Amino acid sequence: MNVALFPDVVVNGETIPSAAVAAEAQNHTGPRDKPGIAWRKAAQALAIRALLLQEARRRGLVPDPMELAPGRFETDEEALIRALLDEALTIAPVTEETVRDEWAKDPARYRSAPLWDVSHILCACDPRDNExxxxxxxRATALLAKLDGDAKGFAAAARESDCGSKASGGHLGQLGPGDTVPEFEAALRKLDEGGVSPAPVLSRHGWHIIRLNAIAPGQVLPYEAVRPKIAQALEKAAWARASRDFIETLAAGATIEGASLAPI
Known part of the structure; x- marks a missing residue:
């Protein structure tokens, strides 16, 4: 990214150098052919941070860093922002009625984890090596083209797999969420029972051909089992709304150059 193409960010006269925005941009996603998106996200994040720190100092708040993990503490700036939000935001308690109403919208949303009975064929490689x-x-594409589509044909093709599961026809057994690498699970979730991935799936281990032999959907959980999770989600959403409203209030009275606080 050419920093010279992008301006400094100025918040109420406080300058955030373009080099700082460039460094922050590494923490934000954007299409490879549109580096300006990551830059705008970074500029926005730093502008918001500056607004909050300016307000915290205006109020005379003093940082009191919390220990986040053994031996790891907040920075002074993180502590100031936390103290500001604690002082400025008032979040109404989540009531039992609100939680139950949210649950009642669709109780079927709250299920135990599904179980997938899965087989695969692995064509191993180091994904970092282009050749x-x-x-x-x-090789994986050629194997996929030879499959008959049924479990017997898949098991026969799995003899050429680079995974130890080839001894059992590629069968991996029953898997749940988090049991495989994310790329594998994402492809698995798109399959219908008895379906095979339409194209090889790349993971850190190589190329996979995946077959979903059967699925056991998670069971709908009773209200009492999911109540804490729903209450936590509602509290988090209320906090996010209140934080957004507070930042919008600060921005309305601020002078900001080089960044926009509009949604990206």
Whole structure:
């Protein structure tokens, strides 16, 4: 990213150098062909941080860093922002009625984790090696083209897998959320029972051909089991709304150059 193409951010006369925005941009996502999006997100985040710190200092707040983990403490700036939000925001308690109303909208949303019975064929490679990755993908694509579509045909093709599961026809057994790498699980969730991934799926281990043999949907959980989770989600949403409203109030009375607080 060419920093010279992007301006400094100025919040109420306080300058945030473009170099600082460039460093912050590494923490934000954006399309590779549109680096300006990550930059705008970074500029917005730093502008909001500056607004909050200016308000905390205006109120005379003093940082009192909390211990986040053994030996790891907040920075003074993080402590100031936390103290400001604690002082400025008033969040109405989540009532039992509110929680129950949220649950009643669709009780089926709250289920235990599903179980997937899965088989796969692995064409192993180091994804960082372009030549090796391409060769493994070609091999996986050729194997996929030979599949009959049924479990028996899949098990036969799995003899060529690079995974130890080839001894059992590629069968991995029953898996739940978090039991596999994210790329594998994301592809698995898109399959219908008995379905095979339409194209090889790349993970850190190589290219996978995935078959969802069967699925056991999670059971709907009783209200009492999910009540704490719903209450926590409602409190978090209320806090986020109140924080957004507070920042908008600060921004309305501020002079900001080089950044926009509009949604990106």
């Amino acid at each position: 090796e990755r391409a060769a493994a993908e070609a």
